[in-house]
Amino acid sequence: MTLKTRCLAELIGTLWLVLGGCGSAVLAASFPSGDATNPVGIGFLGVALAFGLTVMTMAYAIGHISGCHLNPAVSFGLWACKRFPGSELLPYIFAQVIGASIGALIVLVIASGSVSGIDLSSANALASNGFGEAGSPGGYSLLAGAVSEIVLTFFFLVAILGATDRRAPVALAPAAIGMMLTLIHLISIPVTNTSVNPARSFGPALMVAFSGNLVPLSQLWLFWVAPIAGAIVAGFLYLQMFEASSSDTPIEDTPVEDTLVEE
16 A cells, blocks of 8 residues: 555544544533433443444554554554554654544534534533643643553553554454553543544644634643653553564464364
């Protein structure tokens, strides 16, 4: 595949991530029903699951085309593990950021069509990320947000690198990665509204900034620095400690697996 083709796949995939994930938070987390006192919606768990499903579905759809990074932190982590060339980092990240911005714009257009409209002046408007009293859903501090984003992105990359290791079962990788992202959201939505993805944070922050709410944009730096830092540490660690060597045997070829198959 040419770099242009792979970048187009990344743009489409990241658009879907923001449309599916942020869109579920904005449009479907909670909405009025016939009974005004009993709103319906997919709720906290549904939003977390939606983010995981967007990554899982795109991994099956474009994983064989671009690798399905959908995330600058993932690209940096793969680079740190020497699975991705540094010369392609900027094109991939540019495509991811554009895709996320288009996805956020689509969510904004759909949400604006509601009778009640959408309040872009509120904290976490358009599912944007933040920290402190002005940006964190639970009022968590900058330190808490930084630790959450660094640590959870670290584990996200460990899961990605492990699931896509040549010794691991290939067909299960998208499901494992999607479930990991769901779990990460269950942990950290109250803290930062969950980023672990600079592009995912950029799109909503940019759209909200056009309305005059500059809080998400002013706090965006954390959601670039922390996830990328966690991803790079994970990539270097995996490379040094766990990366497959030429003598390593795939799991399905080990004696234990052979015994299980025979049984």
